[in-house]
Amino acid sequence: MQSLFFAHVTKDVLEDICVHKIERQHSKGETIIQQGDPIKEFIYLKSGLVKLIRTTSENKDQIISFSKPFDFVSVFSVFSSEYYNYSVIAIDDSITCILDLEEVKRHALNNGHFAMDLMYRMSTATDHIIIDNMEIRKKQLKGRIAHILLYFARNIYKANNFELPVSRREIAEYIGMTVENVIRTLSEFRKDGLIKIYGKEILILNEKFLEEVSEHG
Amino acid sequence: MQSLFFAHVTKDVLEDICVHKIERQHSKGETIIQQGDPIKEFIYLKSGLVKLIRTTSENKDQIISFSKPFDFVSVFSVFSSEYYNYSVIAIDDSITCILDLEEVKRHALNNGHFAMDLMYRMSTATDHIIIDNMEIRKKQLKGRIAHILLYFARNIYKANNFELPVSRREIAEYIGMTVENVIRTLSEFRKDGLIKIYGKEILILNEKFLEEVSEHG
DNA sequence: ATTAGCTGGTGATATTTATCATGCTGCCAA
DNA sequence: TTGGCAGCATGATAAATATCACCAGCTAAT
Known part of the structure; x- marks a missing residue:
């Protein structure tokens, strides 16, 4: 788990964070995160496949990106918004791991390495979304x-x-x-x-x- | 400066970071960051207006976004890549403030509030880029x-x-x-x-x- | 002063993409 | 059993967008 998740975080810290970890099962088609919901959890995908979508003002869905296991599902907005501005839906049977967002934030505050690793991971994810979107657009x-x-x-x-x-x-x-x-x-x-x-x-x-x-x- | 930059960081820390701050002047049309260059600095825009662009494999330019004063110019990739995968070009006469990236990273490691504020700011910036792109696309x-x-x-x-x-x-x-x-x-x-x-x-x-x-x- | 190059502008035409219509299949609920 | 609905598929046509051609004005370089 450690190598997949964070590179520079000691095992103690990881276990401390994950002690309250909850796993949820989602069957294909199920909504994991609903656009507009308050952001209270920090979620990553353990297995399966999900899509990030946003519903436009004309009520049409746009798929922002796909996420595979060990990607964060709480990719963006988590640290910059109160509410999700996108939905996450399982496109295969999936299992997510849910951490309490406040707990994650508290650890980021107290542990610089954890914060940096988090920043690295989230930055990588959003980078891919942006570049991929530009690729498709052209x-x-x-x-x-x-x-x-x-x-x-x-x-x-x-x-x-x-x-x-x-x-x-x-x-x-x-x-x-x-x-x-x-x-x-x-x-x-x-x-x-x-x-x-x-x-x-x-x-x-x-x-x-x-x-x-x-x-x- | 403090209120514009970071919300939860004490003045001491800010001054410590900004002691090595360099300001650079760029005239309209000048390249501030060149796609492919190694990322060694952390840059924000003090005045003026800039565009973030990427040059495609067919040598055409795509504009990713515009940035206005007190936006970070080092918006994405900074914490996830060794090299810039976009260029930044002044579209008005502009002044940038340049911080040493290692210094910024060191402070993020040692000061959780600084790290969180940084995360918040960068996350906000990338969120806007993604949502704006989806808006345009539809x-x-x-x-x-x-x-x-x-x-x-x-x-x-x-x-x-x-x-x-x-x-x-x-x-x-x-x-x-x-x-x-x-x-x-x-x-x-x-x-x-x-x-x-x-x-x-x-x-x-x-x-x-x-x-x-x-x-x- | 003269040319080359870039930006802004317009029209004619070709290409790309959307829309509309229609059919077919499988599936689920009444 | 029968609808009805969703996904997949194809054709005809309309709309959106790109391409090409051309012109004018401006500016930088020779």
Whole structure:
């Protein structure tokens, strides 16, 4: 646990923090954090897969990012806001670990190494969100689809065949395009021999060319 | 200075940190931070206006955000990376204050309040970048232009007439559209009586309707 | 003074993406 | 058993956006 969590924190401190740790089970589709709720806990993902989304004023969902085990789910806002400005929803059966936020804050106050490690971890997480968003923004439809396929293959499943954990609609909400165009583009990739599709099962046949599409449209 | 900078830090500590503070002057257009440079300093903006940009693999610039005085310029990556993955460029004559990063880190280690305040400030900054990016992403051309006009009017200049600090090209790099369409849309707003334009001078005539366009296209 | 380059501007046209319509499947509840 | 609803899929068409071409004004460098 220590090596996965914090690098410079002694075991004593860790145990002290985690003594009040609670684990929660969430089944697929369950809301873990609701946008607008007060922030009282500090949460990280132990197993499963979740999405961070925000509901816009027109009541449409935008997916901000995905989080995999040992990512913080309380990624942003935790230290800068009273209320969550995003929701977290399980897209696979998941287990979260919940720490009391006040306790975490107290430890950060008293232990500089803990605070620095926390800062490092949260900063890394938000960095990725920002850079990833900029990457997606600069691409057009095909590049964005290629991007998300490679994202799941490389970052989440580390394999060229995997079961898509998200619906076509969710892909659309992540890359900011319509469902129809997501479907069409996946079909096109299939026809062009870049991938094979059986429902949610994806097999990447030509990773190199997919990479090319992701980079240069 | 104290109230603007950190809320819970005693004056002693602040003076200790700022004893090695250096001020630098940058004229409009000057590069303050170069993407790829090692991160050795902790920088905040004392006066002026700057843009954070990243240069994509196709050598095009994307504007990540703008920063105004007393924002940190070392917004992200500082505690999570060895090298800057963005550049900072002055878009007005600006003065930055430079602290030694190791010194800042040392103080964060020894002073929990300082660390927490730092975390709060950086978290707030990255939150804004993320939310703002999601806001822009969900809009289309006209909404994005309306958004940036209101952004400058409300957040930067707090007035309905102001001199645009950025070129049409820079607006395009911020909202992710082409220069031609930025120009066209501004002209359209002018023809529709929403704004007046004299070169870089902007006067917002119908803020309410501009707000409407920003929200609902 | 002359050219080159950059910004602002506009129109015509091509490309990309959204919208609308329709169908098909599987699943769940009445 | 029958709806009804959600996800996946495809085609036709409309709307949004990019691209290309061109012009004017300004400024920096030769």
